[in-house]
Amino acid sequence: MYSFDVPFSKRLVQCICAITWCLFSGGPIFGFAALKPVLINERVYEYLCDETTHLVIEGKEVVSKCTDQDLKLNMMFTVGAVVTNVSALLIGRVLDVYGPRVCGLVGAGFLYLACFIFIFAKSLPAWFDPYLFGYAALALGGPFAYISSFQLSNSFPEKSGTILALITGAFDASSALFLIYRILYNSSGASFTLESFFTLYLLVPTFITVVEFLVMPAESYQTSPDSVLCVNDEENVSHLSPVNSAGHPQHSLSSGQEIRETSPLLASSHHRHDSIGDALKQPYELEGEEFLMEHTGGVFGILHGYTASAQIYTWWFGLICIFSTIQMLRLNYFVATINTQYQYIFGSIEKAENLNSFFDIALPLGGLISIPFIGLFLDNFSTVIVLTGLLAISLAIGILGFVSNYALAVIGVCMFVAYRPLFYTTISDFCAKVFGFETFGTVYGTIIMLSGIFNFSQSWLDKLTHTTFRMNPLPVNVALVVVTAISGVITVVYVHDQAKKFNASKKVPVRG
Template sequence: MSEVPQSRRLAQCICAVIWCLLSAGPIFGFAALKPILIDEHVYEHACDVSSSSMSMQTASILSKPAEFFVTADSTAKCTNQDLKLNMMFTVGAMVTNVSALVIGRSLDIYGPKVCGLLGAFFLSLASVIFIYARTISAAASFIDPYILGYGFLSLGGPFAFISSFQLSNAFPKKSGIILAVITGAFDASSAVFLVYKIFYNKSNGVFTIANFFKVYLVVPLFMMLAQITIMPSESYKATAKHITVTSEDENSPLLESDASSSNARPLGRRDSIGDALRQPYEEEGQEQLVKHAGGIFGVLHGHSARYQIATPWFYLMVLFTIILMLRLNYFVATIGSQYAYMIDLESAQKLNKLFDVALPLGGLISVPFVGLFLDNCSSVVILTTTLAISLTIGVFGLFGNYAAGVINICLFVVFRPLFYTVVGDYCAMVFGFDTFGTVYGLIMTISGALNFSQTILDKLTHTTFDMNPIPINLILLFLTIVIGFSTVAYVKVQARALHESK
């Protein structure tokens, strides 16, 4: 690393922050994009007033005023249009999370430059598809350019974001800060569509989606040029002593003879994600980490990923991640329709606008507080608090009250970055860094794939429950209680047992 000038490393970090800010996760700003899609008549062809396809709209009107599906700032014209629009976000969120394992392995094998270039390619492809969406629809009606474009946008972002992790080791003494800034840029990237929405409204609809993506093409072009000119081909490696607990250091009965010592790890790009995330933990020192983990640090360090994923430590966290991620994404996709039903259309639009601003802002504001929380609390306390906040959000989501909606949104935007950080912190503490890319990627992949069930929940809300979101929210809340308490109880019991055995 000493061969790379400091100015070049600084430029690399700045470039990564810029493209993460513009491309890492704009799909999560769907609540801001959806009104524009409606205004541009996307999927409006799915509405047929003269046919039975409008029967669900009629059923909805029985419990809500007719204005619910009337053209407005954030409301679809019919059930079919609303379901198709929400499907865009469902597919996008699924692709983002399912791709984590593939991207992680690609980074480990091919390095950050290749991953960055792939990210630029998928973002370019997404932009071109959106630019020519109407032409594609007219030429090939069996192709849905909006879902296809949103899918590629969802794939390009993680390639750009995950390949930037290794830059935390460009300045080892500042690695924690760099990771925090990159993560903050990811959270703030949901504001991309909010900014677009502002310009769209000011232009009175002239700045169409096609025109926006013509401008957005600058982002992948910038990424491509940066990767070719100044970005590293190899991942920066942590230089401090590895703190992975090996079989010789650990007396835990879970370790078996097939466990592989981290010190025997072959050289190369392998585990570049783990190397990127290793440095901030190493700076704390092993003694501090063991204290911080509350007894669970190192419990499965040194084991193969195959062994780790066969334990309750893994599959309980998978279930915990699935249910929380499902609730998060369901809320993002349906916030407008939920509050339109529970309160009224005007209040729903106000809450939707608040959410558009609060989502990226909450991510940025919460970064230092999340760091302090993770640094000063045990893993059991962290998981318990995460569960408690999630349940509180679930309860507030049952009240058809504007004040409750504001509180719910404020809690949600702080909880979202906390949740994703907690999952990563748990994986580092329990599974270690040498298998981090595989294990964490697998958790996110499984969770993302099963989050496609959000479409079922969305359809049930529109049909069976006549747009009433409370039954689905109650079901999700109940599952969170069962899975959450099971996970926390297991970790707490194991932590106590491990502490007593030492």
């Protein structure tokens, strides 16, 4: 289905509805730092603590009562983050096979499940952990609804980049949901309980369900039928050289001739459809191949035209996957433990609480404010410089986290909330430019899925900090920064080296 098949007003309503539900359901689980104090006050997992281990400061319980409760609460977020990422590949497949309506309805189903689990949490059997499973259901429902909205970027092809930015911004802002809830909870004197909140939240999956049947399309919008950017099919692949062990295409050489050039602009009418890749293609197509080749440092198109399986067995995929895994672990570990980390670093619960409150507000705002700047950064600098910048910011955030200074901690938080959307956007952009659009869902989904699985180690790091290091977060953070530096430098050097070789074979003018 193409945009010109649907009236303008209906497409506009579809976009507004999708942005609205992404704002309320896209990624609320990432507002865990704001929700955690409510969970503690509601005595979630408090049964794990012995009466003698309760910690009361200035007559008010402001932290977890014991290590076991804190670890169990943090496990809620760990499982939620893992489920969100691991589901990426599955969601892409559902979107490809069954379309956006089914994908959105599945998301609404999981949100309904999450609501009912939280509402009846105290009535469920003792062997069932309602908070863990409820948070996991919430974490699974959001991405189904969010990713099903991607295809709407093609509802207005000339504004596709803006629509994607609005949907992504709504996703980032959704982490403010639990901040708003905590404010209402405190202002109500703790009478606005979890049960009350999730009873009200039932309106969100209900809205998604009604809108899916009344307004939203049953099939994804496609790019223009004359689109020729980065199309991959068996016929075209047969004309391309294989990928060597270094992940660089092997170009054929004939006697007395230069290296054979193969354009990534391969047209075909019977290629495998990738809904997510197709949704992301339009902004790149508007820029054109020549612009992309020049402004990415020649990286654009380097593995276009190859099957997903061939791409996954390259160093391009392996290195970016390792780097992404480590960064995602650091991001989610920080979100789950910011309060306890800074209680130790500052030696003050009050300062840690203040920083946590600032973080709760900055996290959704950072995603919204940084979106236009991220676009400018990616558009005006080569892929190597972008990756170098990403690595430098990540290391700076890590180093600032070692210092017991409130002002520097605030700067670190500001950098973190801007870095988080920059990281996800850069990895997505890297996959589109290097691997192409026809395999994007599979390649990017695999990176996010593997990163999500590895994020289970977050709970081990958390336990290590609580026990072996006696709440000192520095050993774990130092190790993560060192691993980030090693993996990041190797990735940047490899991309730079391979891009130079590819540019030499293509004779592409590039910009730094």
